[in-house]
Amino acid sequence: MISEHVQPDPVSIGGLLDWGVRLLASNSTSPKLDAEVLMAALTHRSRSTVMAFPERAISRKLAKEFRALMHRRAKGTPLAYLTGHKEFYSINLRVSSDTLVPRPETEILVDQLLRHIAPMGVAKVLDLGTGCGAIALAIKQQRPNTSVVAVDASEAALSIASKNGSRLGLEVEWIFSSWFKALDEQQFGFIVSNPPYVGREDPRLIDGVLRHEPREALDGGMDGVASIREIITGAPRVLAPGGTLLLEHGNDQKLTVSKLLRANSFRSIETHQDLAGHDRVTLGRVA
Numbered sequence: 001m002i003s004e005h006v007q008p009d010p011v012s013i014g015g016l017l018d019w020g021v022r023l024l025a026s027n028s029t030s031p032k033l034d035a036e037v038l039m040a041a042l043t044h045r046s047r048s049t050v051m052a053f054p055e056r057a058i059s060r061k062l063a064k065e066f067r068a069l070m071h072r073r074a075k076g077t078p079l080a081y082l083t084g085h086k087e088f089y090s091i092n093l094r095v096s097s098d099t100l101v102p103r104p105e106t107e108i109l110v111d112q113l114l115r116h117i118a119p120m121g122v123a124k125v126l127d128l129g130t131g132c133g134a135i136a137l138a139i140k141q142q143r144p145n146t147s148v149v150a151v152d153a154s155e156a157a158l159s160i161a162s163k164n165g166s167r168l169g170l171e172v173e174w175i176f177s178s179w180f181k182a183l184d185e186q187q188f189g190f191i192v193s194n195p196p197y198v199g200r201e202d203p204r205l206i207d208g209v210l211r212h213e214p215r216e217a218l219d220g221g222m223d224g225v226a227s228i229r230e231i232i233t234g235a236p237r238v239l240a241p242g243g244t245l246l247l248e249h250g251n252d253q254k255l256t257v258s259k260l261l262r263a264n265s266f267r268s269i270e271t272h273q274d275l276a277g278h279d280r281v282t283l284g285r286v287a
Ligand SMILES: C[S@@+](CC[C@H](N)C(=O)[O-])C[C@H]1O[C@@H](n2cnc3c(N)ncnc32)[C@H](O)[C@@H]1O
Pocket: 099, 100, 101, 102, 103, 106, 128, 129, 130, 131, 132, 133, 134, 135, 151, 152, 153, 154, 157, 177, 178, 179, 194, 195, 196, 197, 216, 217, 218, 227
């Protein structure tokens, strides 16, 4: 029980970290890392500094804030929501509870898109469901000559994405839209998306690890592929001839996604695995 942990006094960094590690022991797979990352964020020091000087004291006010953050972490709040930041494709992104926390496996989606565009290549890319802007900004940073449009149906997420873009000096056009609806007649060489793809009754959404993230970022309808279906069906109208659609999906959705792509005239369909060896990204080309 969280409340059974005795909280330290006086407030040395080392004492607080030890307390935090004990608090998280049964709630996190990385209690020490979590405690150090939160202490570093709170004190505006690097993690290595925090680790190197455990004897240093912090104010009682900061110590109180640290304990409050640790209690939220113990209840499952993602670390990124507590620090307000997440690293994706070596970019430091602001995130909040209005945005999904970008996942390492989504970097595979970016990798696959980048394979198709030369370093100084010119291309038009559409990112559907951009969240905090992770995919769109990674592409713009890696391929500066691309023109990137990113849409989301969440105004709150788009606001964070556009602030990330301004802070990083990366130009992306942010559009409030349900998938393709608010887009004009423009066509894209590439559409990339990490859409919601978790089945609505998946226990992870209800009381599991995903419960703190926005439901609309994860809920893929009863069969998990409602958004994927909508995107695959609409994409041929928005893709330029020979254009490519790249989708992230659940590890058990490869066959469904490939079938939907074939049924909508996509060819050269291929699936790629994430670092855990799970089918994660499927792409196809229109004629
Ligand atoms: C799984 S999250 C991906 C966020 C980000 N691209 C990433 O990879 O971290 C899905 C995103 O799709 C957005 N979304 C859900 N339904 C949408 C719709 N109908 N039209 C546009 N965006 C939508 C959500 O708001 C959320 O930001």
